[in-house]
Amino acid sequence: MQLSRSAQLRAPGVAKRVSRARVAVVKAAKTADGPRVAIVGITGAVGQEFLTVLKERNFPYSSIKMLASARSAGKKQEFEGVSYTVEELTENSFNDVDIALFSAGGSISKKLGPVAAKAGAIVVDNSSAFRMTEGVPLIIPEVNPEAMSHIKIGKGGAIIANPNCSTIIALMAVTPLDRVATVKRMVVSTYQAASGAGAAAMEELRQQTRDVLDGKPAQPKIFPQQYAFNLFSHNSAMDVELGYNEEEMKLVKETRKIWGKPDVRITATCVRVPVMRAHAESINLEFEKDISEAQALEALAAFPGVSIINDRTNNRFPTPLDATTKDNVFVGRVRRDISREDKRGLDLFVCGDQIKKGAALNAVQIAELLLK
Amino acid sequence: MQLSRSAQLRAPGVAKRVSRARVAVVKAAKTADGPRVAIVGITGAVGQEFLTVLKERNFPYSSIKMLASARSAGKKQEFEGVSYTVEELTENSFNDVDIALFSAGGSISKKLGPVAAKAGAIVVDNSSAFRMTEGVPLIIPEVNPEAMSHIKIGKGGAIIANPNCSTIIALMAVTPLDRVATVKRMVVSTYQAASGAGAAAMEELRQQTRDVLDGKPAQPKIFPQQYAFNLFSHNSAMDVELGYNEEEMKLVKETRKIWGKPDVRITATCVRVPVMRAHAESINLEFEKDISEAQALEALAAFPGVSIINDRTNNRFPTPLDATTKDNVFVGRVRRDISREDKRGLDLFVCGDQIKKGAALNAVQIAELLLK
Structure with missing residues (x-):
């Protein structure tokens, strides 16, 4: 599916609209035989990140459809040198779609995910709507790609669920x-970031922080508590x-499903x-078997998508x-748990971008698995 | 030692300097037969909080000496309607002192703590200098007051150590x-606050946050990492x-000493x-015996200095x-650990003011025990 740059430039529709000067900086991946992609929830934080990731990874698509609620329909969305018009999301949006990346909230996924699948699209759903549904694969591509190996483009629609951000970030380090x-x-x-609650929550953190620094009272809107210089359950x-x-139960239940280990104990x-x-x-x-720090670091270093x-010595973790904005999950503070006398305990500290690997990147990686 | 308000007004030295109008809002605790107090490190965040706490608690003192480095000597320090002159801290500062509240860093405690004790003062030391020294009581007044019962004002000097903030806050909930x-x-x-690294660290957080909100680069000085909208080991x-x-090893070692349980396992x-x-x-x-949520909440509710x-239902913790700025330690998220099949696990979430119960308040409470 990978085309050379010159082949990309010849791809229909691109050369006409994009000047040569702009193409030089564009990693255009539009390709005639690529899948037809739809993004559901294009105006959200994750929707926008889908575009960033598709571009960064040079994802080959033959067409891309920008979908959102009626309120946003008609807006313009630039992508890879092309100006798209945002279309209203309806039950008829999916008739010419191979892969639909959904991130518009659980209720829209519940309503339109099955409609899209029935129309033949493979839905990669970033909401929690179908994660625990039997028969719906819950996928971290580095961890359990085999669970979606029966799903193929052009062989009928399906739903694949993207796990919750906290689960993905934890399991990249722990798997x-x-x-x-x-x-x-x-x-x-x-220690969870604002972005998990969307772009408006990030703006709430900024605005409240400005207000508090200016001696004004914080005005909580999205979160019930003051967020500036504070934290909360x-x-x-x-x-x-x-x-x-x-959020806690997602970590418990999703881990069990992804690992296929219904008995693993998590709090x-x-x-x-x-x-x-x-x-x-x-x-x-806590492990079943002995594991040394060296073994742990070796396993982490060999795992794709993990940086250590x-x-x-320099207290740098x-x-x-x-x-x-990074693709990888970062792991450190890897150490033998001194509260255990055996060699079966480790502590670690993990950081991962919530919008990227925690959402958009993982979903696009799932879409990439479909191309293989 | 508690005097009535009118008795306080008659205490020597107060009436002369304080106008009647000001006295009305001052909880003056100056009392002729109270201990002679010294504060070592008066210009620091904890030093200033000692004054707040002494005033709030109506601590009875006959005199108070404000000590700091040569750099701050000569400065004025208002307290309870009286203007004090900050004195330079020297080896001779403690000849007329009953209780010396130290919070000027470990090296000053190491050098002058024993000098003050030799001069007859009871040192309540907020640094880590003597916490693990054999024979030095490490005290949380609600937890192990008996460990300092042999120390009495006028019966010779001594050193009593104030535990680290994280230890105090954890043990108020766990004891x-x-x-x-x-x-x-x-x-x-x-999840530790800026104040643990002093007033300058709090200002660094404020300044960096302002800079980042203004689109300028953060300039880390006290901490090696960007602090604004970030966290670090x-x-x-x-x-x-x-x-x-x-910090982690303090939690391990201090808990063992305070509880007198060298075998308790902590990571x-x-x-x-x-x-x-x-x-x-x-x-x-993890507990030795069964414990229910109800039993845990009952024990927490009955413990002095704990608020639940x-x-x-309202997701409020x-x-x-x-x-x-509160005295109490706040406890919530009290729940049976679902990763255990038995009834011997609980999870909880605890918040406590680092400068108050984590430092100044605990030290003043130790001083209060000396008055009993």
């Missing part, structure tokens, strides 16, 4: 260790009986911190800013 | 649970062999977050802002 020594139990505490719905919120405390777009997670692990920052 | 079901193991992840010195930093990951002055901690606990915010 290579699980393969060495088998994870028995995980204790996770998260994740604002997802809580299971009043159990005392866990949805999590999910916390929103005043950081823009990369999550951090402090993870304590683990410099004890991953931060959210290291991960911001 | 009542330990008394019910005996803690076997703790997994702690912290605690900047204390790291044991390169173990992979734990000093910690300490992280600095962009919050001003209250720490948060996510704590996972644990409203699952402690935040650093709830704890800011």
Whole structure:
């Protein structure tokens, strides 16, 4: 599917609209035999990031359709030197679509995901609507690509679910260790960025911070608590009986499904911190077998999509800013758990961009698997 | 030692300098038979908070001496309607002092703490200099007051150590649970405020945040990493062999000493977050015996200095802002650990003001124990 640059320039529709000067900086991937792509929720933070990632990865597509609610229909969306018109999302949007990247919230996915699949599209859904549905693969391409190997373009529509951001970021770091020594139990505490609640939440953090620095009261709108210079328990719905919120239960249930290990034991405390777009997670692990720090670092280094920052001498470990806008998940603070007398415990600290690997990048990687 | 307001007004030295109008709003605690107090490091964040706490708690003192480095000597310090002159800290500063509240860093404590004790003062030291020294009591007044019961004003000098902020805040929440079901193991992840690194660190957070919001680059000075909208592994010195930093090892070692339980198992990951002055901690606990959520909440409610915010229905739990400038430590997210099949695990989330209960308040409470 990869075309040379000159072949790309010959692709229909591109040469006509794009000047030579602009093409020089454009990694155009429009290609006649590529899949027909639709983006559902193009005006959102993740929708916009889909475009960034498609471009960065030179994703080959033959056409791309920008879909959003009626409110945004008619707006212009530039992409790779072409000006697209945002179309209203309807039940008829998917008749000429091979891959539909959905990120417009759970209720739209629930309503239109099955419609798109019935029309023949393969839906890669970034919402939580179908993640735990039996028969819907829940995929991190580096972790469990085999779970979607039966789904192929042109062989009928389907839905594939993108896991929750916290799950993806945790499992990118923990899966290579699980393969060495088998994870028995995980204790996770998260430090989650504003972006998980969308672009408006990022703007709320900026605005509140400005106000507080100016001596004005913070005005919480999206979050119930002051966000500037503060942190709070994740604002997802809580299971009043159990005392866990949805974000925490996603980490538990999605990990079990992705790993195919219904018995793996996980507890999590999910916390929103005043950081823009990369999550951090402090993870304590118990293994079935012995694992040394050296073995852990070796397994992490060999795993695609993982970068290690683990410099004890200079006290340099991953931060959210290291991960911001980066594809890789960053792992550090890898150490033997001193609260255990055996060699079956490790602590680590992980950072990953919530919008990229936590959402748009993982979804586009799933789309790439479909091209293989 | 508690005097009535009218008795306080008659106390020598007060009536002369303070007008009646001002006295009305001053909780003057100056009293002829109170201890002679010295504050070492009066210009620092904790030094200033000592004054706030002494005033709030109506601490009875007969005299108060404001000590700082030569650089600050001669400056004026207002307190309870009286203008004091800051004196230079020397080896001769302690000849007429009963209680010396030290918060001027470890090296000054190491040098002058023993000098003050030799001169007959009881040193309450907020640094880490003597915390692990055998024979030096390490005290949280609500937790282990008995460990300092042999120390009395006028019976010779001594050193009492104030634990590290993260230890105090964790143990205020965990001690009542330990008394019910005996803690076997703790997994702690912290969310630590700027104030732990002093007033200049708080200003660095403010300035960097302003710069970043204005589109300028952040200029890290005190911390090696950008602090604005970022977080990073605690900047204390790291044991390169173990992979734990000093802040984490303080939590391990100080807990063992305070509880008198050399075998209690603890692992910690300490992280600095962009919050001003209250720490948060996510704590996972394993107990020797069964403990229910109801038992845990009952024990927490009965423990002095603990407030519970644990409203699952409204998703309302402690935040650093709830704890800011407050005496109490706030506990919430109290729940059975679902990663365990038995009834011997709990998760909780704790917030406490780093400058108050984490430092100045705990030290003044130690001083109050000396008055009993």
